[in-house]
Amino acid sequence: MSEIDLRQPDLYTNRQLSLLEFNRRVLAQAEDNRLPLLERLKMLCISSTNLDEFFEIRVAGLKQAMAMGSVQAGPDNHSAQEVLTAISQRAHQLVEDQYRILNSVLIPQLAEQDIRFLRRSEWSPSQRLWLQEYFEEDLLPIISPIGLDPAHPFPRVLNKSLNFIVSLDGKDAFGRSSGYAVVQAPRALPRLIQLPANEAGNGPFDFVFLSSVIHAFVGQELFPGMRVKGCYQFRVTRNSDLFVDEEEVDDLLRAMEGELLSRRYGDAVRLEVAANCPDHLADYLLDEFNLSRDDLHQVNGPVNLNRLMAIYDLVDRPELKFTSFVSGLPRELAPTSDIFERIRRSDILLHHPFHSFLPVIDFLRQAAQDPQVLAIKQTLYRTGPDSAIVDALVAAARSGKEVTVVIELRARFDEEANIALANRLQEAGAHVVYGVVGHKTHAKMMLVVRREGRDLNHYVHLGTGNYHSRTARLYTDYGLLTCNEDIGEDVRRVFLQLTSLGKVSELNCLLQAPFTLHDQLLGKIEREARHAQAGRPARIIAKLNSLVEPQIIQALYAASCAGVKIDLVVRGMCSLKPGLPGVSERITVRSVIGRFLEHTRVYYFENDGDPQVFCSSADWMERNFFRRVEVAFPLLNPEVRAQVIRDLDYYLRDNTQAWVLTAEGHYERLQPAEGEQPLSAQTALLEELTSLS
Incomplete structure (x- = not known):
């Protein structure tokens, strides 16, 4: 038998198409009757958020490669154009399935549980009156419709924001008759409005989409003297991958701050419009965003499904959610005032979220307060807002310990938060570095150097996930607490490499x-x-x-x-x-x-x-x-x-x-x-x- 060429393309699945298949598996959870109902709605929202990021990063990257004339293909040997064509077909089917599940499965089942999404045709007179008052008091003072003419060109539309294209008949006060206007939904207002319970026949959990309110009242006061012929929601997804030529910048933090401003208005990669939007208006929008029909998704429902995630917190129905749990502790961490003594006894494995993330926080807090601790070094990729980890690092720096933090400014979609984090740590006196040019620092490491007698001993936490308390409740991850000498020395050498930019000597056991x-x-x-x-x-x-x-x-x-x-x-x-x-x-x-x-x-x-x-x-x-x-x-x-x-x-x-x-x-x-x-x-x-x- 002749030897098989293990590089032949038909032995490989395209990575982007494989990622779309993962999203289909997530969406399948929304149809799984074994799961609690609100958890299934949550899975639908997650599938929508995943698809947003897929277009912002993956599709945007393929379009960019095509625009630059790249013919490079992966091991499956599919060109960027071939992959984009396959993505368009599969993504359209995926979106169609999302809205089918929402409209035909989840909304009826939620209604059976008295959780209702009221369409305009279902509003009672009293509900309509309440919503009109909401429009006049909360929306009208801050909304700014933009009529389109040479002096009012098509506005800059924020990435993934809710907008409406309005078709008009008649002339405005200045005699202009452009025929079109754009209404941008205020970002400060919720996309779901909960009607007051037990008032005028309202149920305990009756909701109306903000888009429905705008649709209902857009013609009353926004365009006086003109007739609204049609109003259709739309949303554009843009390239959100940041590019910083690290070889050409002197200050990575300032360069990232500048690049973040452009993310909201990157090149358009996808257009979503209401299913009833006429073809001529959809084509008009496609022309404005320089997109083709393959990039158009006409949807039967709100253009941003992930906004439905708010329902999970707004509806207090524990029986419709997963059973709550209290994370446990490894037996090695029985209550004790000295976590260092526990680590000296034995390595400790944490398996989140089944095990609590608190031991990681306690480890750092004790280190920050312990007079025997001389130095703390840590990598931070994602931490989340109001982080207890960051608070402990700040406290340690202010108490005079040597605190060194390697912050990855380019952690996708957390760049802005990490810039603020870097500034806060620097103000507290910590040494902050931004990793290595051309390489993201993704390793999860914490090193505590402690004087014990005449020795300086290394205590280490290594993990598979981020130092982020919230995701530690949502993601499965391992963390290891150890004072093994070889591991501690290896971690020290890696930190030395990250801060000094010198060559690292051969490591004992880390890869x-x-x-x-x-x-x-x-x-x-x-x-x-x-x-x-x-x-x-x-x-x-x-x-x-x-x-x-x-x-x-x-x-x-x-x-x-x-x-x-x-x-x-x-x-x-x-x-x-x-x-x-x-x-x-x-x-x-x-x-x-x-x-x-x-x-x-x-x-x-x-x-x-x-x-x-x-x-x-x-x-x-x-x-x-x-x-x-x-x-x-x-x-x-x-x-x-x-x-x-x-x-x-x-x-x-x-x-x-x-x-x-x-x-x-x-x-x-x-x-x-x-x-x-x-x-x-x-x-x-x-x-x-x-x-x-």
């Missing part, structure tokens, strides 16, 4: 991108192949968000051919095709979509019966291997390692929230076989590690 991580992983995959060929125990398990890097995929294919059993749990993009005869017959790929966003990255290598397990901030993507600073850290403590291996087994046995990837590139949702016990990995971990209420 670091962009230096050793890629080569080391290739080596470990090839080692498993050699073990399998020699008849020794060989297996690979990897849990990731994305798997698209071609060399890694080729190595996995080769290992499969050599006899290695490979199980992959990949939440989102996956360019590898499992189950291909003679190539990937021993590879399985599954995606788990559940209550929490799967975010842990774990790499397991059987290694002839001496397993190696690494956790990491890095997915198996080109950007993580070559354009980011990442670390993968080994689990050296046998109990900690066994815990993670057991968790992986849960995910590999999940038969309720798991989707299996076929050789044809389709995902099929698993169902328990006849006589098989249902198992959800997330539910099992919730039951074991938390207090459900």
Whole structure:
């Protein structure tokens, strides 16, 4: 049998199309009757938000590549134009399904629970009167309709803002008759208006869309002397990827501040309009935004579905939501006043959100207050507003400790928050650096240097996720607290590299991108192949968000051919095709979509019966291997390692929230076989590690 060329394009799935498939799996949750109703509405909103970002970044990037004449293709060998054509077809179907689920499934079921969205045709006289007063008192004073003529050109439309194109008949006070106007919905007002409960027959949770109110009253006072022939909502999505030529700027922070101003008005990539918008008006808008019909989405409902997310907090109906829980603590963290003493006893593994994020905050707070602590070093990628982590760093800096913070200013969509964070830390006296030119600092590390007797000891926290209290309740992530000398020394060297820009000496046990991580992983995959060929125990398990890097995929294919059993749990993009005869017959790929966003990255290598397990901030993507600073850290403590291996087994046995990837590139949702016990990995971990209420 001749050797198979593992680089041939038909062995790879296009990464962008794979990401769209992930969004379809998220949307499927909105139709799953096993989930609480408001959680299903939330999943619909998440699918809308995901699709927004997909257009802002992925589609925008492909359009940019085409405009620059790029012919570069990925390992699947599809050109940018071919991918855009496929995206248009699939995205239109996805949007159609979103609104079908909203209108035909969720809205009727919500109405059965007395949660109603009232159309204009359903308003009672008293409701109409109340809404007219709302329009006159809250909307009219701040709304500014813009009639279109040579002195009033088409206005600049903010990215993803709610707008209306209005068709007019007649002349204004100055004798002008342009025929069109644009009304921009005030950004300060909510997109959902809750009617007063128990007044004039209102239900407990009756809502009206702001767009409905504008539609209803736009002709009464906004265009006096003219007749409104039609009013149609629209929304434009723009390129939101920032570009800063880091080689040409002297001050990255100032350059980022300048670039952020342009994000709101980047090139248009998608236009959404109401389904009843006439073709001539849709074409008019497409011309204004320099878009084609392929970029047009006509929707039967509000143009911004993710605004429905507000319902989740506005409706106090616990029975329509997931059962609440109180995050647990590892047994090693029994109540104690000295977290350093606990870490000295044993490495501590935290598995969020099943374990509380508070130990991470307490670790930093104690370090900030401890007179024996001399220095604190930390990376920050995303932290969220009102961060207890940042408060502790500020307190430590003000108390005179040496505080060094590596802030990634280019964390997508968090750039503005991180600029404010950098300024706050600098004002407190912390040393703030912005990482490395050309490489995002994505590693999650915290180092505390503590004097104990005559020694300076290193206490470390390493994680797979951000130092962000809110996402620690929504994303699954691992965190390791340790005072292992080799790990502590490695973390110190990486921080030295990030701040001094000097070369890092060889690390003891951490794998670091962009230096050793890629080569080391290739080596470990090839080692498993050699073990399998020699008849020794060989297996690979990897849990990731994305798997698209071609060399890694080729190595996995080769290992499969050599006899290695490979199980992959990949939440989102996956360019590898499992189950291909003679190539990937021993590879399985599954995606788990559940209550929490799967975010842990774990790499397991059987290694002839001496397993190696690494956790990491890095997915198996080109950007993580070559354009980011990442670390993968080994689990050296046998109990900690066994815990993670057991968790992986849960995910590999999940038969309720798991989707299996076929050789044809389709995902099929698993169902328990006849006589098989249902198992959800997330539910099992919730039951074991938390207090459900």
